[in-house]
Amino acid sequence: MGKRAHVARPWAGVNAIHQCAPLLQALADDKPRPIKRGNVEFFEVRAATFGNGGIAVNVIPDKFELTVNIRFAPGKSAEQSMQEFKELVATKFESSAAYKLDFTNIHPSGDVPQENDLLEDFRSRYKLREVAQQAYTDVGLLGTHGISAVNFGPGITTQAHQAGEHVRIADLLKCFEIYRDFISVPRA
Secondary structure: OOEEOOOOOOOOOHHHHHOHHHHHHHHHHHOOOOEEOOOEEEEEEEEEEEEEOOOOOOOEEEOOEEEEEOOOOOOOOOHHHHHHHHHHHHOOOOOOOHHOOOOOOOOOEEEEEOOOOHHOOOHHHHHHOOOOOOOHHHHHHHOOOOOOOOOOOOOHHOOOOOOOOOHHHHHHHHHHHHHHHHHOOOOO
16 A cells, blocks of 8 residues: 655655565565475465556556465465465565455365375376476365365476477376276276
């Protein structure tokens, strides 16, 4: 939050965009934090993804909205993650009246199942490399209902949302064969 003024007299207002600079810098300096869960390493990250402010080229903006995406590792609750972010924000503004926080689209992180006979069968049969899923999937939501789940598929997650994103046909076929083989085995 700031105070609107004419750009020729910026001292008569408070630039809401400029007020956000310390938080933006903190986010820019924020390093991924590695967290090990089971035999998988996750990275907790925070990044600004949207910014919106200003009403005209000759007006000091009184409002600036910033969207920050926070990804937290399994083992941490959404509440813990939100509290950490609240504490970070509080250190970047002179008073809590200078900002307002709204948390939306809150999704749990998916835990790594440790004792699951079906998953152990899958692991021992296919001996695939296990990596963290650094994106939200329904695995987290299923976990809140006591349902163990994992992600498995042919995607190349490091190129997600980039130009040229694709799936290699050989990887797609390999995953299809693994799925078909695994679901065809009778289980008690």
